[in-house]
Amino acid sequence: MNAAPRGVRLHIGIFGRRNVGKSSLLNALTRQQVSIVSPEPGTTTDPVEKPMEMLPLGPVLFIDTAGIDDVGALGAQRVERTMKALDRTELAILVLAEEGLGSLEIGLLDAFEARKIPVLPVLNKADLAKPSDTTLDRLAARALKPVIVSAARGDGIGELHEALVELAPDEFLNSPTILSDLVPPGELAVLVVPVDKEAPKGRLILPQSQAIRDLLDHDAYALVVKERELRDALDRLKRKPALVVTDSQAFLKVAADTPPDVPMTSFSILFARQKGDLLEFARGALAIDSLKPGDRIAVAEACSHHPIGEDIGRVKIPRWLGQYVGGPLSVQQMQGRDFLDDPKEFKLVIHCGSCMLNRREVLSRIFACEKAGVPITNYGMAIAYSLGIFERALQPFPAALEAYQQAVKARGAKRMQPMA
Numbered sequence: 547m548n549a550a551p552r553g554v555r556l557h558i559g560i561f562g563r564r565n566v567g568k569s570s571l572l573n574a575l576t577r578q579q580v581s582i583v584s585p586e587p588g589t590t591t592d593p594v595e596k597p598m599e600m601l602p603l604g605p606v607l608f609i610d611t612a613g614i615d616d617v618g619a620l621g622a623q624r625v626e627r628t629m630k631a632l633d634r635t636e637l638a639i640l641v642l643a644e645e646g647l648g649s650l651e652i653g654l655l656d657a658f659e660a661r662k663i664p665v666l667p668v669l670n671k672a673d674l675a676k677p678s679d680t681t682l683d684r685l686a687a688r689a690l691k692p693v694i695v696s697a698a699r700g701d702g703i704g705e706l707h708e709a710l711v712e713l714a715p716d717e718f719l720n721s722p723t724i725l726s727d728l729v730p731p732g733e734l735a736v737l738v739v740p741v742d743k744e745a746p747k748g749r750l751i752l753p754q755s756q757a758i759r760d761l762l763d764h765d766a767y768a769l770v771v772k773e774r775e776l777r778d779a780l781d782r783l784k785r786k787p788a789l790v791v792t793d794s795q796a797f798l799k800v801a802a803d804t805p806p807d808v809p810m811t812s813f814s815i816l817f818a819r820q821k822g823d824l825l826e827f828a829r830g831a832l833a834i835d836s837l838k839p840g841d842r843i844a845v846a847e848a849c850s851h852h853p854i855g856e857d858i859g860r861v862k863i864p865r866w867l868g869q870y871v872g873g874p875l876s877v878q879q880m881q882g883r884d885f886l887d888d889p890k891e892f893k894l895v896i897h898c899g900s901c902m903l904n905r906r907e908v909l910s911r912i913f914a915c916e917k918a919g920v921p922i923t924n925y926g927m928a929i930a931y932s933l934g935i936f937e938r939a940l941q942p943f944p945a946a947l948e949a950y951q952q953a954v955k956a957r958g959a960k961r962m963q964p965m966a
């Protein structure tokens with residue numbers, strides 16, 4: 547899990563005076579004791595580095611620094627090391643507490659600005675006092691929006707996480723990998739592409755050609771077949787493929803024709819991972835189990851260009867879900883850039899593959915649902931779930947499978963999806 551090279555981890559530096567709660571904040575974010583917390587000022591001397599997986603950003607490295615207000619000869623050294631940490635910081639957290647924002651912090655903000663490091667001000671110890679107007683005004687003057695937290699109580703940590711994702715540089719959010727991490731160089735992926743009346747004339751659709759390009763870029767092979775020819779194509783292979791990927795429409799047939807020891811998933815699940823948050827979508831799919839006939843759900847399409855949107859979003863998903871829950875659901879369709887004003891009205895939101903959105907936009911929709919306490923999943927996940935092949939389709943993604951299985955345990959779900 548922490549095997550990513552340091553260079554590709556987003557480096558997040560935590561700065562501020564001594565005792566404002568920098569180490570406590572890191573501990574709250576990572577939910578474990580990483581840094582020593584102490585009422586003695588100057589407990590953190592050398593910067594403490596903590597690598598972790600922070601979804602949806604992937605691998606990050608937190609750098610917990612000593613206070614910038616340290617005193618004495620040793621203190622000066624510590625301040626110097628703290629300032630050196632700036633050179634490897636790609637995103638800065640500036641922690642403020644009772645003392646508010648003074649000249650020390652202004653010096654830091656100038657240093658961040660000079661290096662073009664995005665900064666997130668965090669007003670900690672909210673359990674003790676409200677942030678002062680002076681501090682809020684000074685931040686506003688620099689167009690900085692603070693997050694108010696209490697590291698001690700764990701209040702506001704969700705908002706902090708969300709703000710970090712918002713500020714993270716694009717390259718950390720948009721991974722170019724679609725499936726090449728699942729198919730090693732020299733190995734083969736079989737891509738199942740139905741060619742029916744809904745397929746565009748004379749070409750493949752974007753997710754299919756992007757998947758092929760990703761394999762070629764990583765020295766892997768692609769074999770592209772229609773669902774009817776899959777079994778024969780598999781029979782001809784001397785070595786098993788590393789992965790079979792299908793269009794969700796052919797899920798059932800492909801699941802039946804692919805040997806159980808060959809990992810299988812769908813294009814839409816691959817793109818749910820690339821464009822959204824696979825873990826959140828996996829947990830969201832579980833909500834399908836608690837749906838009852840007549841419940842309101844939203845089916846959201848990010849644009850009006852979906853070539854097969856009519857059919858999938860309007861007909862097939864409602865039908866398959868209705869069959870799964872034992873009666874028709876009340877389905878509200880939405881299209882375009884305006885996302886739900888109030889997701890709370892719904893028991894579940896099912897989102898399209900989002901090929902026209904960037905990951906930031908998809909994540910902001912996921913956050914909106916999270917805030918409203920409404921589960922969200924996507925087309926591919928909902929289809930796999932309602933067809934009873936969810937766990938199989940998630941097998942190539944152990945973290946998502948585990949998140950789902952834990953959610954099942956936690957909620958004591960009525961049904962568990964079969965593995966085959």
Ligand SMILES: Nc1nc2c(ncn2[C@@H]2O[C@H](COP(=O)(O)OP(=O)(O)O)[C@@H](O)[C@H]2O)c(=O)[nH]1
Pocket residue numbers: 562563564565566567568569570571582583584585586587588589590613670671672673674695696697698699
């Ligand atoms: N009341 C309160 N105390 C806090 C909070 N966060 C940290 N502290 C306390 O502030 C002191 C300094 O915390 P620490 O994390 O070591 O600060 P650092 O020097 O900035 O790393 C410790 O006694 C913490 O328990 C908070 O949100 N509320």
Ligand code: SF4
Pocket residue numbers: 847848849850851852853855898899900901902903
């Ligand atoms: S953004 Fe959504 S609705 Fe539009 S083409 Fe892509 S998957 Fe279909």
Ligand SMILES: [Mg+2]
Pocket residue numbers: 568569570581582583589590610611612
């Ligand atoms: Mg500390």
